[in-house]
Amino acid sequence: MPDKLKILIVEDDSTSAYILYLYLNTFGYEICAKAESGEEAITVARKERPDIVIMDINLEGAMNGIETVKKMREMNHNLSIIFATGNTDPGIVELAMSLNPASFITKPVNPMILKKVLKEIDDCYRAAFRHGPSCTFT
Numbered sequence: 001m002p003d004k005l006k007i008l009i010v011e012d013d014s015t016s017a018y019i020l021y022l023y024l025n026t027f028g029y030e031i032c033a034k035a036e037s038g039e040e041a042i043t044v045a046r047k048e049r050p051d052i053v054i055m056d057i058n059l060e061g062a063m064n065g066i067e068t069v070k071k072m073r074e075m076n077h078n079l080s081i082i083f084a085t086g087n088t089d090p091g092i093v094e095l096a097m098s099l100n101p102a103s104f105i106t107k108p109v110n111p112m113i114l115k116k117v118l119k120e121i122d123d124c125y126r127a128a129f130r131h132g133p134s135c136t137f138t
Contacts, residue, residue: 005122006032008050010041010068011084012060016107020054020084023111027118038063042071050079052102052121057085057092066092069099080121084109 007029011017017034024031032048035041037060045053053072057065069081081101087093088106096104103117 004028004030005051005118005125006030006048007052007054008032008041008045008048009034009054010036010038010059010065011054011056012036012058013056016056016084016109020109020114023109023114024118026111027115029118037061038065038068038071041068042075045072045075045079049076051125052080052082052118054082054084057083057087057096066095066099069096069101073099080125082114082117082121084114 007024009017009020009024009031011020011034021031021034032050033044035044039061041053041055053069055065055069059065059068063071065083065085072079081099083096083101083104084107085104086107093104102121105113105117
């Protein structure tokens with residue numbers, strides 16, 4: 001297992017993406033790439049093979065974040081997803097949660113919540129590497 005998990009940021013708002021980048025960098029995580037649309041995210045994920053995707057729901061392009069996660073999970077069903085979005089419509093939240101993400105975080109992202117979620121995912125990956133998969137996220 002590599003020392004650091006690779007994270008893909010999928011966010012069409014440059015300010016939000018930059019803030020996430022700063023948080024992740026401060027926490028010591030490797031950001032493998034950033035994408036602004038679902039289509040770009042899928043292309044990048046094929047190439048970079050991230051462990052974690054931080055996904056906005058409302059994206060540029062034809063695909064939203066929920067559709068993008070469905071496609072990404074076809075490529076890698078073990079991919080950890082953190083939805084980070086300002087969209088709190090109950091129907092959208094229900095759809096997002098049906099994809100069993102590691103977390104659903106509302107914007108503006110609280111860095112301490114993000115750090116806690118990332119640590120849980122990191123701990124889970126390390127445990128799975130040693131003992132086999134058995135993670136559940138809170």
